[in-house]
Amino acid sequence: MNLFIVELQKILSRRIVWIGVTVIVSFMALWMWESIVAAEDTVVDGVRYRGLEAIRKDREIARAWEGPLTAEKLFKILDTYGIAGYETDGELVRREGNWVSRYATNLLTDYRNREAPGTVRMLSGEALETEEERIARNPSYFCYTQNMDFLYEAAFSMNLLLLVLIAVTLAPVFAQEHQALTAPVLLTCAKGVRETAFAKCAAALAFAEGIYLLANGTLLGAYFMIYGTDGLRATNLCGIGAGIGFASLTNGQLWGINLAWGAFGMCLMCALTLFFSAKLRQSFLSLSAALACLAGGIASFYVFPVLFGFAGLRVLFRLAGLCSPFPMMLAASTGAAAMPVTAGVVLWLLISCAAGIRRYWRPA
Amino acid sequence: MLELKLDRVTKRFGTKIAVDAFDHVLSEGVYGLLGANGAGKTTLMRMLCSLLSPDGGEIRFQGERIGEMGARYRRILGYLPQEFGFYPEFTAERYLTYLARLKAVPPRLLPEKLDEIWELTGLADVRKQKLRSFSGGMLRRLGIGQAVLNDPDVLILDEPTSGLDPKERIRFRNIISSLGKDRIVLLSTHIVQDVEFIADEILLLKDGRLKASGTPAEVMQKARGHVWKCLVDEGWAGRLEERWPVSNLKTVGDQVCLRIVSAEKPVPDAAACEPNLEDAYLFFMQEAENGREKQGIAQNAPAGRRG
Ligand SMILES: Nc1ncnc2c1ncn2[C@@H]1O[C@H](COP(=O)(O)OP(=O)(O)OP(=O)(O)O)[C@@H](O)[C@H]1O
Ligand SMILES: [Mg+2]
Numbered sequence: 001m002n003l004f005i006v007e008l009q010k011i012l013s014r015r016i017v018w019i020g021v022t023v024i025v026s027f028m029a030l031w032m033w034e035s036i037v038a039a040e041d042t043v044v045d046g047v048r049y050r051g052l053e054a055i056r057k058d059r060e061i062a063r064a065w066e067g068p069l070t071a072e073k074l075f076k077i078l079d080t081y082g083i084a085g086y087e088t089d090g091e092l093v094r095r096e097g098n099w100v101s102r103y104a105t106n107l108l109t110d111y112r113n114r115e116a117p118g119t120v121r122m123l124s125g126e127a128l129e130t131e132e133e134r135i136a137r138n139p140s141y142f143c144y145t146q147n148m149d150f151l152y153e154a155a156f157s158m159n160l161l162l163l164v165l166i167a168v169t170l171a172p173v174f175a176q177e178h179q180a181l182t183a184p185v186l187l188t189c190a191k192g193v194r195e196t197a198f199a200k201c202a203a204a205l206a207f208a209e210g211i212y213l214l215a216n217g218t219l220l221g222a223y224f225m226i227y228g229t230d231g232l233r234a235t236n237l238c239g240i241g242a243g244i245g246f247a248s249l250t251n252g253q254l255w256g257i258n259l260a261w262g263a264f265g266m267c268l269m270c271a272l273t274l275f276f277s278a279k280l281r282q283s284f285l286s287l288s289a290a291l292a293c294l295a296g297g298i299a300s301f302y303v304f305p306v307l308f309g310f311a312g313l314r315v316l317f318r319l320a321g322l323c324s325p326f327p328m329m330l331a332a333s334t335g336a337a338a339m340p341v342t343a344g345v346v347l348w349l350l351i352s353c354a355a356g357i358r359r360y361w362r363p364a
Numbered sequence: 365m366l367e368l369k370l371d372r373v374t375k376r377f378g379t380k381i382a383v384d385a386f387d388h389v390l391s392e393g394v395y396g397l398l399g400a401n402g403a404g405k406t407t408l409m410r411m412l413c414s415l416l417s418p419d420g421g422e423i424r425f426q427g428e429r430i431g432e433m434g435a436r437y438r439r440i441l442g443y444l445p446q447e448f449g450f451y452p453e454f455t456a457e458r459y460l461t462y463l464a465r466l467k468a469v470p471p472r473l474l475p476e477k478l479d480e481i482w483e484l485t486g487l488a489d490v491r492k493q494k495l496r497s498f499s500g501g502m503l504r505r506l507g508i509g510q511a512v513l514n515d516p517d518v519l520i521l522d523e524p525t526s527g528l529d530p531k532e533r534i535r536f537r538n539i540i541s542s543l544g545k546d547r548i549v550l551l552s553t554h555i556v557q558d559v560e561f562i563a564d565e566i567l568l569l570k571d572g573r574l575k576a577s578g579t580p581a582e583v584m585q586k587a588r589g590h591v592w593k594c595l596v597d598e599g600w601a602g603r604l605e606e607r608w609p610v611s612n613l614k615t616v617g618d619q620v621c622l623r624i625v626s627a628e629k630p631v632p633d634a635a636a637c638e639p640n641l642e643d644a645y646l647f648f649m650q651e652a653e654n655g656r657e658k659q660g661i662a663q664n665a666p667a668g669r670r671g
Pocket of ligand 2: 446
């Protein structure tokens with residue numbers, strides 16, 4: 001009998017795990033369908049397409065324009081399809097054009113000024129020069145990236161939920177053995193101390209990373225199935241990489257870094273929860289402590305940077321915000337530069353947690 | 365030859381001294397640890413399992429401190445806690461297989477070992493059932509089973525008979541007798557009959573202190589001349605009960621037959637009788653109380669009259 005498997009089964013036998021996974025997955029699926037796919041529409045040759053068909057049409061058109069992004073290319077797009085303004089259909093205001101023409105319109109016109117729909121104009125004079133200069137300054141690769149920004153946000157929210165699920169599921173790992181009075185027998189077995197602690201940690205980590213891969217794999221898989229993988233080749237199109245020193249990376253590379261970084265975050269959450277579970281010996285207390293750490297991490301992104309504009313302090317709070325799975329997305333100011341420091345601190349925390357678990361899960 | 369030596373072992377919880385300078389050497393055989401609720405039995409046993417570390421004194425197995433032996437000590441240890449938790453989703457078989465793995469039982473010996481345990485505990489028929497469906501007595505039997513899974517040299521059973529029906533109790537006694545041949549078995553109980561016939565040595569614990577020890581015969585011997593039997597009417601019986609510990613009380617017609625543990629003759633027509641272990645237990649517990657009272661008096665008395 002494999003101890004790792006037994007511990008994994010103990011974790012998976014908790015009903016909350018499956019309830020949590022089901023809730024998260026169905027929530028994401030519903031959200032994705034309702035607010036994205038169902039809302040897609042595009043106009044090609046005067047015909048309006050909706051949903052999955054609209055996506056297919058847009059992808060086809062975007063393929064033809066794929067390549068380095070230049071102002072000339074954008075002008076050519078507008079020449080070909082016209083400006084994508086607004087059309088009113090009763091109450092509803094919808095964009096004209098297709099994804100490519102909307103993209104060009106967004107960059108080169110005053111489309112935001114919607115006071116008079118149907119009167120979107122090309123930028124001119126100084127405004128146009130500024131925009132052209134900005135495009136030239138940030139060399140990027142253009143391709144179909146519809147809703148990639150949304151994908152980042154969805155993944156971020158989902159991973160926050162996953163962190164909570166991990167805390168909920170793993171808080172009992174050591175504590176439950178004490179609460180259910182099974183610990184005395186385990187702790188008086190030859191292999192009930194080190195091997196058991198090791199098996200528990202390995203199973204917990206496997207669970208955390210497994211569920212992380214599963215959930216993110218499902219989300220990304222769903223996105224790729226719907227929108228295709230073209231968007232991964234684009235650079236700098238979501239404005240995510242640029243601000244933090246990753247301007248030259250493709251979306252695919254950014255996703256790679258983000259996913260690895262997120263896995264690191266899950267690992268930390270797992271370690272913190274297990275540490276509290278071993279130390280506090282009570283599931284509820286351990287859960288509260290782990291969630292408090294998570295809340296601190298999130299607050300360090302949303303609250304502290306606003307309260308303290310000072311950059312040095314911001315770095316400090318970044319370090320407190322290690323639990324967040326997608327720090328790159330939010331921490332535009334410190335970004336890439338802070339990553340090694342952050343990684344160092346996370347490693348130190350992981351080692352401390354492991355030492356703590358060893359210390360608290362053992363006989364007297 | 366096994367030797368588990370307790371040397372002035374002491375454990376405090378705050379100001380409460382749960383085990384007070386406990387001195388004893390255990391070798392092969394069955395030891396019955398008798399004591400009232402809160403006497404410190406569980407605390408002592410938890411220290412013997414290295415689940416608690418003593419605040420004072422030390423415990424050595426074969427001359428080596430058990431705290432330092434770590435996994436080597438746990439390898440020869442079997443423990444049934446007083447409050448015994450289980451995994452409701454596990455079947456009995458899975459539970460034992462799991463613990464066998466933790467106790468480093470060689471996998472090739474496992475099937476044979478499990479058969480032995482089913483035989484021992486009488487749980488063969490329910491081995492495939494989930495533990496959530498087990499009754500309290502079945503769980504306790506399973507608990508005893510897991511404790512002996514690794515053929516321990518030191519077997520510590522904290523109230524192993526609580527929750528067992530009379531038939532199981534008897535069965536259990538026989539099991540323990542057979543186990544005690546080549547290992548140290550220490551079992552705690554507050555039911556005297558549980559150890560009367562199987563214990564090679566009785567340890568009487570009161571308020572964390574070892575009050576008496578010896579074979580059941582020796583312990584009973586010490587109470588000789590302190591056990592009386594008398595027949596009185598009901599009014600008297602109440603008064604006598606208030607004054608002395610009564611180990612047995614039986615109504616005969618309109619009179620009451622009392623068995624009284626007392627240093628002096630309680631009533632003129634009381635007859636001395638042979639003490640049994642229960643009488644001896646009461647005798648020592650009583651003696652401890654008297655001793656404390658006397659000590660209290662001595663402390664309050666003027667200095668000149670002391671000692
Ligand atoms: N963890 C603890 N914290 C504080 N006091 C404790 C603790 N464990 C035991 N005690 C105290 O130590 C004393 C001895 O307790 P112990 O459980 O060893 O008694 P026991 O002989 O096993 O009693 P019982 O027959 O009821 O099981 C009691 O007064 C108890 O209140
Ligand atoms: Mg007890």
